[in-house]
Amino acid sequence: MARYGMAIDTTKCVGCMDCVVACKTENNVPEGLNRDWIQTIVNGEFPNLTMEIRSERCNHCTNAPCVNCCPTGASHYDGGGIVLVHHDLCTGCKACIASCPYDARFINPEGYADKCTFCVHRVEEGKDPACISVCPTYCMTFGDLDDPNSEISKLVKSRNNHTVLPEAGTSPNIYYLIGGNNA
Amino acid sequence: MLEITNTRMNHLIDPSLHIWGWEIPVYLFAGGMVAGMMLILGFFFFKGREKEVDCVCTNLPLLSIIILSLGMFALFLDLEYKLHVFRFYTTFIITSPMSWGSWILILVYPVLAVSLLLRLPKFVSKLIPKLEQYSNKLKSNRKLVKSVGILNMVLGASLGIYTGVLLSTFQARPLWNSPILALLFLVSGLSVSAAFVHMIAKSVYERELLAKADNAFLVTELFVIFLFIIGMVTSTKIHQDAIALFLGGQYTAVFWIFVVLMGIIIPLIIQSLAISHKIKHTPLAPIFVIIGGLILRFVIVSAGQYSSWY
Numbered sequence: 111m112a113r114y115g116m117a118i119d120t121t122k123c124v125g126c127m128d129c130v131v132a133c134k135t136e137n138n139v140p141e142g143l144n145r146d147w148i149q150t151i152v153n154g155e156f157p158n159l160t161m162e163i164r165s166e167r168c169n170h171c172t173n174a175p176c177v178n179c180c181p182t183g184a185s186h187y188d189g190g191g192i193v194l195v196h197h198d199l200c201t202g203c204k205a206c207i208a209s210c211p212y213d214a215r216f217i218n219p220e221g222y223a224d225k226c227t228f229c230v231h232r233v234e235e236g237k238d239p240a241c242i243s244v245c246p247t248y249c250m251t252f253g254d255l256d257d258p259n260s261e262i263s264k265l266v267k268s269r270n271n272h273t274v275l276p277e278a279g280t281s282p283n284i285y286y287l288i289g290g291n292n293a
Numbered sequence: 294m295l296e297i298t299n300t301r302m303n304h305l306i307d308p309s310l311h312i313w314g315w316e317i318p319v320y321l322f323a324g325g326m327v328a329g330m331m332l333i334l335g336f337f338f339f340k341g342r343e344k345e346v347d348c349v350c351t352n353l354p355l356l357s358i359i360i361l362s363l364g365m366f367a368l369f370l371d372l373e374y375k376l377h378v379f380r381f382y383t384t385f386i387i388t389s390p391m392s393w394g395s396w397i398l399i400l401v402y403p404v405l406a407v408s409l410l411l412r413l414p415k416f417v418s419k420l421i422p423k424l425e426q427y428s429n430k431l432k433s434n435r436k437l438v439k440s441v442g443i444l445n446m447v448l449g450a451s452l453g454i455y456t457g458v459l460l461s462t463f464q465a466r467p468l469w470n471s472p473i474l475a476l477l478f479l480v481s482g483l484s485v486s487a488a489f490v491h492m493i494a495k496s497v498y499e500r501e502l503l504a505k506a507d508n509a510f511l512v513t514e515l516f517v518i519f520l521f522i523i524g525m526v527t528s529t530k531i532h533q534d535a536i537a538l539f540l541g542g543q544y545t546a547v548f549w550i551f552v553v554l555m556g557i558i559i560p561l562i563i564q565s566l567a568i569s570h571k572i573k574h575t576p577l578a579p580i581f582v583i584i585g586g587l588i589l590r591f592v593i594v595s596a597g598q599y600s601s602w603y
Binding site: 127130142143144147148149150151152153154155156159175178179180181182183184198199200201202203204205207208209210211213215216217220221222275278279 | 304307390394
């Protein structure tokens with residue numbers, strides 16, 4: 111069984127928001143709403159500052175609280191562990207939105223909970239998600255984290271990396287590559 | 294220094310979560326109040342007070358059905374996809390407190406309907422005279438009345454605890470992420486319902502009993518709030534930041550003035566004086582308790598959404 115994930119090289123990402131625009135175009139995301147976004151984190155004391163630019167989205171967690179708390183089974187794990195929402199089962203109760211520590215979900219104007227799907231319709235055709243396909247710095251890699259020979263597995267193994275809020279216990283599947291290699 | 298800049302500005306999500314407005318606190322308040330009323334009603338049935346002419350058991354089932362239905366209507370209004378409301382009842386998700394709650398609410402109605410039958414209000418028996426026969430048959434079976442009493446207490450406790458568990462399982466919201474919240478909402482539901490029933494009770498015995506019970510619930514609530522705060526203060530940094538909203542942060546005034554002072558301490562003093570016959574019983578104390586209970590839900594729901602891991 112595959113476990114899809116992303117590795118995003120923060121040393122290459124320039125925060126150009128091409129991924130954001132590509133997602134909106136590919137998935138017809140309604141105006142004023144975003145399935146992915148850019149987060150910039152500046153840390154330290156001047157002049158010793160560090161900056162990390164991250165292209166963020168749903169982490170398609172292995173232990174997804176949104177799936178656990180959904181009262182109708184609308185939020186579910188699809189093939190490859192991709193977390194999706196059955197629109198016809200969703201009541202718009204917003205429990206999944208409250209349960210997500212990443213605030214990755216929102217309510218689509220049609221009434222259902224909406225979020226990143228890893229462009230599952232493209233993945234099924236063997237393509238990369240739209241955000242990855244347009245990235246001008248090639249900072250994003252999509253693939254099967256359970257396949258030790260996949261490019262993403264090799265990157266996660268060889269490069270220093272971190273996930274977002276691992277302390278929340280959700281086992282996120284998006285890895286942010288940072289400077290340096292794993293010893 | 295840690296500075297986070299985010300390009301996302303999703304409706305109801307940013308700059309801080311505010312997906313749940315007035316509907317959810319009203320629903321939680323109604324649920325908690327009915328839970329407490331069922332516990333009181335169950336206790337009276339268990340003790341055989343339904344035989345007393347002036348027992349408040351005559352009013353409680355119908356009032357519970359009305360209040361719970363109003364709460365559920367508020368919940369319905371909160372749904373973004375209202376036509377899909379039936380989806381709650383096409384499945385049962387064991388890991389979802391909301392799914393548990395949906396089914397508990399459905400179980401509550403038939404028990405309240407049987408309770409209504411046990412002490413039929415006059416206008417109902419006038420409206421449907423046949424019900425009087427069924428009511429007499431049911432009443433004559435003491436074991437059945439006791440069982441209905443126990444069912445009321447069990448479902449009342451489940452409903453009261455559920456209203457707190459619903460929030461406390463959202464680990465993403467640090468302020469809600471305390472197991473004590475379930476106890477707080479249960480005790481608050483009990484104090485609100487005791488105050489309400491105290492106001493509508495005709496029997497002097499019941500009024501005295503409920504005023505004393507309400508005082509006990511209010512003292513317990515104060516202690517549970519203390520435990521809730523201590524639990525947060527001694528927990529992780531994100532939990533400490535969350536409880537800081539009540540300890541100097543933006544929810545400090547509303548929490549301490551309206552929930553603790555107006556909703557607990559002042560009514561506790563008034564009711565203590567009334568119980569010791571230094572002053573007459575006044576509706577002021579119960580009204581304060583009820584308003585305080587409502588504001589508690591508003592504050593917890595709002596502040597909880599404001600608290601986050603970032």
